[in-house]
Amino acid sequence: MDTSGLRLERRYDVELVSVTKRYDGTVAVDGVSLRIPRASYCCLLGPSGCGKTSTLRMIAGHEVVSEGDVLIHDVNVTDLPPAARGTAMMFQSYALFPHLSCLDNVAFSLKARGIPKVERHARAREYLARVHMQAFAERLPAQLSGGQQQRVALARALITEPRVLLLDEPLSALDPFLRGQVREELKRLQRELGITFIHVTHSQDEALALADLMIVMDAGRIRQAGPPREIFERPADSFVARFIGGHNILPGRGGTVAVRADRCRLGEARDDPHIPGRIAAVEYQGSSVRIALTVEAGRNVSVVMPDDRFFAEPVQPGDEATIVWSERDAHAMPGPA
Template identity: 80%
Template sequence: MNHRFDVELVSVTKRYGETTAVDGISLRIPPASYCCLLGPSGCGKTSTLRMIAGHEVVSEGDVLIHDQNVTDLPPLERGTAMMFQSYALFPHLSCLDNVAFSLKMRGTAKAERHARAREYLALVHMEGFADRLPAQLSGGQQQRVALARSLITRPRVLLLDEPLSALDPFLRSRVREELKRLQRELGITFIHVTHSQDEAMALADLMVVMQDGHIRQAGPPREVFERPVSAFVARFIGGHNVLAGPGGPIAVRADRCRLGAAGDGPHLPGRVAAVEYQGSSVRVALSVGEGQDASVLVPDEQFYAEPVAPGDSATLVWRERDAHALAEMG
């Protein structure tokens, strides 16, 4: 049966006593999407994920999965699976039995559940570790087993709560590639909560930026990065300077700014606050205007041809066409 959206939230609110954690949000996630809920701590992203899973009761509004209203259904009847940050593997069970566990609970015969578990271990490249216990695995390997265990129930939607936060940076990018590959191969929607902009940019088809229980902007990562709607989104996504323009606040990408002279076009005089070597580029942090901060990403070769040091005076220059007007400064 065709459905318009894998998940739809309709004016969903979550209150904990007097506190409103999620405030009347609406969101439509198209079929087979990789959706990242992104925002600072306390923005409501995890509460939103848990309401989709059925682990939190919705205070107001509706949750639909495959066009079916699941607001009052228990987690097991929603067709979702949740992968937690801590992996929560059973320490006394082998990888094979960990993955097969939910099928055992459903009464699937041993031979069949083991065959399916091996299939899903192979999907995450862990088939050679079937007999090992979780303690004999690295963090990244435990992660893959937890993923196989979540997927074996063939969910319509996989929910991931900061699944990469416990991994080191090298492993994080490897597992990130793995998640994207799995989502494409399985053709199901993944909804992934993160506070990492890089993670959301790399993974998402749909990036949802949240603040104070509201969705501030939702769209493909490139659109959000190119055209942030507000100073909050521009700052949170990173890589932008938020400046006071002649007609209100503007955002200009740091890699589209340069150090130049007043005659070069739109500019702000300033002073170099810090210099950070980042390999292929050097980040020059500036104090400009009245207590505003800005930064410029200068290609390494260009920087070392004309280096600057903290304390030097410098002029921040950009092109008119690279400035993007923002809704508000806040």
């Protein structure tokens, strides 16, 4: 069969091949290889200095790659300028022009291309409507709240019709209520547009809520990559378990295990694995209560239980208690407890 005329379907929107970034001899990103499937919401997650923002900026072309290659839609863009990559970047600071209206901020890139005013304004209004900001088209950025400015910046990035949208901690400046609202809008837009979003965040909750693909980084390397549920349920090592949160690192029969805090309980020393300790703190969290315990060697663990169960048998700091878990909820991992 002659396949010369057939075009293979693209499987990945972005691919990093052994990408390294050095700053004056310091390795910020260390040989990272990653494939991001088509139309995915990908979150790069990790502590400060882990290399996530440097990785995003190399994809955008705002940082030079020291070694390796960056591919977008199967095209090697490693040496291309940002404007030639088919990406758009949404910065943490929003970077809106203070003297331009929302409409003209969104239309700015079209003006730079020489698109006539009527056409560019019509398209800008369309994208303002996508982010529910059409009623604020004539306002200046200073007349908007932080959440509204964020939406305008998003419309400005999307009007260029990028192949990939890059977001550098876009929700960090918002209050918790607005953060939840805008998070829902980002996911909706990504699904509607059918393009890949790559989102840098330090928030575990944000990544778990948004990502199709979650990348946990540390010291310039990928510690684990996969769907959020897979990473939460089966962390690859103690670093991932502790960073993602909601897990206790405990001694198991065959070594170290991770057990979700909501799968642990306060009980008695019977057949199930257990460790005695003392209650260090009790945090009421609405529908649940988190109980922190200090156990052997001064280590800290926690139990998360429904509020009704806690108030049926409440405990308080200073009480002796035993943390208990089931073998079936324990996930073995390398490294000491």
